[in-house]
Structure formats: structure tokens, C-alpha cells
Amino acid sequence: MTAILIGVILFLIGGIISIFFGEKLKKIVFLSFAAVAQFFILPQSFNILLNGGQTEAKFILSDPLGACSFRLDPLASLFVIIISTGSLLCAIYSGSYMKMYSYKKISLSTYYFFLGILSVSMLLVVIVQNALVFLIVWELMSISSFFLVIFENDKPEVLKSGLYYLISMQVGVAFLIAGFAWVSASSGSLDFNSFHSVLSNSNSFSNLIVAFFLIGFGTKAGFIPMHTWLPKAHPAAPTGVSALMSGVMIKTGIYGILRIILLYGNINSTIAYSFFSISLLTAITGIANAASQKDLKKLLAYSSVENIGIIGMGIGIGMLGIVYNNSMIAMLGFLGAILHIINHFTFKSLLFYGGGIVYLNTHTRNIDKLGGLAKYLPMTSSLFLIGSLAISGLPLFSGFISELLIYLGLARSLSINNLSINIFAILGFSGLAFTGAIALLSFTKVYGIAFLGNARTQYQEKFKEKDFSLLSPMIFLAVIIIITGLFPYLTVSLLGNILKQFLPMDSLNEFLKIQLNLQILSGYILIFTSFILFFYLIRYFLLKRKRVEYFKTWDCGYQVGSSRIQYTSSSFAQPFLSLISEIVPQNINVNKEPVLFPKEASIESNSQDFFERFLIQPNLKWLRKFLDLFSWIQSGKMQQYIIYGLIFLLFILIWILGVK
């Protein structure tokens, strides 16, 4: 445990002392501390993950906090590994990326400082075992990430998004405080272990408390209807931070949910079914909105919502497996969810980093203004393609494996002789397929419009991407994606001990069975790969002696087309969006004068988030009206405030006189 805590402290020191160094040294100082911290954190975490068991350290803190223990079990160690490497990758990437902002000297100091604080608080969140300390580090995580989001605080919309994010987090934490307050009051201790006896005491009230926890953690993770902060905060933040938040930080919400499931002990069907349904809706809502986005980072943010939904579906099936006493289904569900946590970390960070390189070179995130980037940024575009294929869940890449496990969990739920689980399973089954198909649409859109074809606008600058610190995090992540995709059993073999925490001991047999099947699957996937290589070679040899001409795209005889007549992302997604306009409301404004001869006209289209429009905005309006009733208290008139002071003094006078 000491090693982990030393690592945490190293991150903290790195963040703090980077303030005192000059602009060029800052990143090197922070990076070297973050890198050294890995040597302390990773060996022990991998040790626990592979060999099971746990390690613990206890501190007696001053009174309100009481005894605080840090514990590293296999579940926590997986998250520690993700957080620690994620933070390191972000530090490496930021080294070059943040050069863009070198004119803002002070902000750059705060950037590395808060990056350090964010890494520390995330690490502490997953190992701390004391409710009060947990809430403190949880808040610290929200606040430090808030400061990172508003890094470009000279832009009003960034500040606005940042505040939206902060307020969403406060709403979430309110539920957590309520939940923790109740369990620690009734157990008389702040330690997580003592919560088990309170929560497992099954009555309808403990269900409510668990629901509070799920809502609180779900807000951080991005489940509907609390997902609306993601598409606002991610585009506002600098890319390194977006990647860290989307790939790593929202997973702490998932960690919280998994921890509560472990503490809860006896899961019942109400919780399992409602969690599963919410997750399914989250996945569909997220990806349907992603399909309609033009902003690259917003699209990625919505796709994070989708992936959180998929992880949630896996957890939901795991819970249903426990409810219906079928350890194979539970195993498939939890394994799929946990593998998808790792996978989403890898491909989402990769995609954000790729998007960052695009932004660095073109200074736009609007896909409709890009095009043809594959020619200018060959490395970035190849890596981005790997990420896109993986996130769409296609074979050869990691996303397929975790989705397959979740599909198998659902398919096996069909053979349980119970109508309600059958109906939920078929909904999940087709819902997941629907999600996968829309993901295919969204990512063919991003890749096809932004990276392929011709440039839609003239690019101003010379492109540069051959930067070790920008590309190395992406290459590292791409390698993990491909290894997991081709040899899934290697990654899955790391996860056995986590599953032991969720399932009874005798389910080890099933884990070995899954491992064996994944080895066979790996063989099939390699056969598929060899098919592809075989046909590519055939093509190569067939064309070797033939004439291959390079000419312009066939334009059907129309010679004066410009690159602007190419399909845009809006037009690409339009046929699909018109089918789901009930879920993703579209606003289309046509500015055209009703005259006989054509004049200049314009069209503008954007989409709205269903929940934002029909749930959050009306409630905010109502809340604002209610709070307006009290606005006379703060009128801004000096006289009124003087009267407040006088009234206060009068009360004091009366009180003192009255008491004496």
C-alpha cells in the first residue's frame, strides 16, 4: 500500500512544484514526477490484480474524519492502473499540445497544478474507504476538473459550459451525501466495510438508498438524464483533459456503482431491471445524439454516453444473472462490462487525442469544414481509423470482444424460463445491435467526412504531426486495442480476480470456459485476418503487371464541381436523423426570400438533446421562476442593505436586552 501512496504523493508534488518552473520546464517536471509515480503504482496494482488479495493502510485522522483506511483490492487496482496510465498519457500529450496556449503563462501553471490534483483525487477516490474522506476527494476531483475545463476562460461559452458541469456535479454529489449520511448514521461508522450490514438488510428503504447512490455515481458516469454535462464540458476543455475526463474520470462513476453493488450484497430484480433499462436508454440516446453532431468533440462526448450505457448494460446483465442465480450470465455481464471499461478508456482517449491533433492543425472542430486530412496527417488518420473501428465494435479490434460478451450474456438470458427477463433480453439484444449500427454511422461519418475526400475549406497552415509526444500516447493505445482485439484472452486473463469479488467462488469453472472460448475465437479472428491478407495479396499480384492509372474522381461529365459539393456530415446523417426525429429533435432554419429568381439563401440545421429540451430546460425555467420570488432580497439598492444591517443590529439589541 505504501508504494501506491508514494505514487499518489509524487503526482501531488509534481503538480505543486511545476508552478515554480518556467514555461518549458513545467511539463518536463510534471511528466517526470508522473512517470516516476508509475514505478511505484503499477507493480503493486498489477500484483493485486493478478494474484488477488488486498492490501490496506490505516490512518487515524482528527475527529470528524475518524479512522481512514486505504484499501487496494482487485477492482480498485484495475481502476488505479487505468487512472495512473491515463494521467501519464495526458501529461505526455499535453507537453506538445499545450504549446498552442503558450501565450497564457499563468493558466499553464494552473493547468499542470490541477492536472496533478485531478490525478491524485481520482486515485484516492478508488482506494479510500472512509465515507467522509471519499466525499472530500470526490469533490476535489469535480473541482479540479472544473478548473481544467475552464482553461480557456477568456471564451464566454467555455465558462458557461464549465459552470454547467460544476452544477451537474453538485446535483450528483447531493445524492451521494444523502446516501452516505444515511448509511453511516445507521451503521455508526464511516468505514465502507460497515455499510455492508446496513445495505444488505433488505427492506424497501435500502433500495431507495441504493438508488440514491446509483443516481449520484450515475451523474458522474453520464447516465441519462444526467448526461447533458458531457457534450458541454468535453468540447470546452483542452484535448488532453477531454481525453482524461472521458476515458478515465467518468469511469470513477462506474467504479462507485460497482463498489455499491459489492457492498449491497443482495441485489434484487427491481434494481437490476431498472438499472438495465436506464443503461439501454443511455446507450441509444447517446449514440443517436452522436449521429447528429457536427462538432467532433461533441460527437465523441455523446459516444462516451453510449459506451457508458453499454458498460451499464453489462453490469445490469451481471446483476440479473445474480438475481436469477445463473453464474454464467452474471459472469458474462460483469466481464463484458469490465472489459468494456478498459476498451473505452483506450479507444476514446485515442480518438480524443486524434481529434486534438486535427484541432491543432486546422483550428476547427467542425467536421463539415474539414476533409481530406488522411493526406495531410497520415499517422493520425491511421490511428484514428483504428479507434473508429474499435469503438464501432467491429471484429479484429477490442470493442468487438466486450460487446460480444455482453451479447452472449443477453443471448443466454433468453434461455431462462421467465418471460420478463426474456423480453428485457430481446430489447437489450436488438437495442445493442441498433446502437452498434448507429455507432457505425457516426464513425463512418467522422472518418469519412473529416479524413477522406477533398478538403472542404482551404487549410491555412502547414501540417505537422510528427511529434513524439503527440503520437506516442496514441500508438500505445492503438497497440492495446489491437492486442485485445486479436488475442482477447490475454486481456481477459487479468480480470479473473475482479470477477471473484462479484461472484461466488465456484464460478471459476465458468471463467475458464470463457477463457477457452476466447482462445478459440481468437483463432477464428486470425483466420479472418489471414483471409483479408490473402485477398489483398491476390489483388496486388493481379494488378502488378497491369496498367493502373491515377485520374480524378468520375464526375459524370460535370467538370466544374468544387470540393464544396461533397457530402457533408449533416447531409450524410440526414436520412437516418429524419427517421428518429422524435428522439433527436432537429431544428432546420431556411433563410430564403420568396422571390421568383434565385437569390442568396442559407440553411442552418442543428439538433437538440431530448432530455435537455424536455426535462432539464423546463425544470430550470420552473426553478428560476420560483427563485425569482426571493429576488427582492438582493435588490442591489444600497439603502435596502443598510436597512438589513439596522434590522440585524436591532435584533441583537433585543436579544441582549431580552437575555439580560
Added chain:
Amino acid sequence: MMLKYIIIALVIISPFFFTGLINKVKAIWAGRKGSPVLQPYFDFVRLIQKGEVISKTTSFIFQISPSINIASSLFALMLIPLPFLGSVISFKGDFILFSYTLAFSKFLMILAALDTGSSFEGIGASREVTYSTIVETAFFIIMGSLALLTNQISFSSIFALLNMSTGYTILIKILLVISLFIMVLVEGSRIPIDDPNTHLELTMIHEVMILDYSGTDLAFILYSTALKMVIVSMLIANLLVPLYLTVPISLILFAFILILIFMIIGLIESLIARLRISHVPQFIFFMTAFSLIAFAIIAFFLRAGVQFSGKGL
């Protein structure tokens, strides 16, 4: 065992025969003599022998996509079972890999279309991806219904258990066959969804996506489109072939059903016109509707307490 591989090899060389069959049926119906049934083979050989013209706009995606397309169609074929003989590759959940393999090739074909920077191909890609969202969802409802009916989760074991013919199963089979038939039309881009004979009209989907391909690459694409139709038709044939027959008879019946399916496609193409593009999604939604009805019947059926002999997990 040998027999299975021989038949798979026959299927691998057959797709153009079936395309030729459609053309022949159309010609006879129109009172023409028509091109020989084997004409698509001659076209294929001619295309293979040619060089290529490649757009300067394109990147490496354009050149790898056709090879991936043909590889995934052939790999998908390995997963499809034959009556009694099973499939070359079979494992629990193989239909998920089947669907995602086809999605993989779709992903790259769409990218290849966008790679040319042509707005025609953009139209095609956009429509293709829209329809695939409906088709994939419906396919998973079909497979989920069958899994619910038989308690099995791989192609071979599902079809092996579908033997019984009570009133319900016949109804379910009819519904699922119609759904899968729509899938054949979508995958093969045939009338009423798409017209493979013209490719410069705004209603085109698949044909317009491959406008810029020529030579070997075009041959690969034509082959894999034809093969995909055969593959989905094989699923239909699997649903229909009863397993109480002997092996040779069931295989002959299997081939006969395939031929029948393609003749029906030819007849449809002779009789009706392509749908208006805004009606195509509605038509494909029939697939979802039929498969949901099938699922509802199965769920109701199971509720009534009649269980199949599947041994569960």
C-alpha cells in the same frame, strides 16, 4: 465431413450463377432471349484481367476495402450451416460474429465511397448506412427469437432444433422467412430497394457507392455482393428444410430452395418498380415488424408452457 467442404466450395463458385439466373428470369418474362446464365462469370473474368483507374482523391482505404469486402463475405459463409452437415466454423454466439463481420465490410465500403469525394457516392453511402441500422436491428431480433425458441445460441444448433412443425412454428417460420427475404433484397441491393441496372440516378444506393471502382476491385465487389445474397438465402433455406429427410434429399431441397428464392427475386424485378426512396425505410421496417411479431408469438408460446427439447445452457 468431406461432403461439407465440397458443398461449401460449390457455394463459393455459385454466386454468379444465381445472379445470372435472376437476369435470365427477367429476360424470359420480358420475352427476350437474354444473356446466358453464366454471363456474370464471363464479366468477372474480363474484369479480373483488366487494369484499374484509381481516383487521385483517394487514400489507402479505397484500395483495401474491396479485398476486405470479399474476405468478410467468404468468412461469413464459413459461419453458415448446411442442413445435417453444420458449418465450417461454429461456436456459441457465431451469429453475432456473422453480423459484425458483414458490418466490418460495410464500414470500409462506406469509407471507400466517401474517400472518392464524389457527392454521388456520398448519397449512396448515406443511404446504405441508414438502411443497415434497420436491418441489423431486425436481424438480431430474428436471431434472438430463434434463440428463445430453441434455447440455443449458435447457427447450427438453432437450425438443428427447428425441426418440429406445429402450427406455431409454421407461422413463425413464415414470418422469419419474409423478414430474411427482405434482408436478401437489402444486402443484394435489388428491386424494390435498389435497382442494380442503372447507376446514375439519385435513387441509387449500392451501385452508386462503387462508381469509381474498376478492374479487379470491381470484380471483388460484384462477387461479394452476389455471395452475400446467397449467404442470407442460405439462412432462409436452413429455416425451411425439414430435418426428417435423408441427407442427400435435404441437400437437394436446400439447393432447390436457393434457386427458387433467386427466381422469385427475378420475378419481383420483372413485376414491380423500385420504391420511392422515402418509402424504402418503411419497407425495410416490415422486417422489424415481422420479426417482432414472431418474437411475440414465441414469448407467448413459451408462456403457455410448451418447451422445446433444447437442453438450455
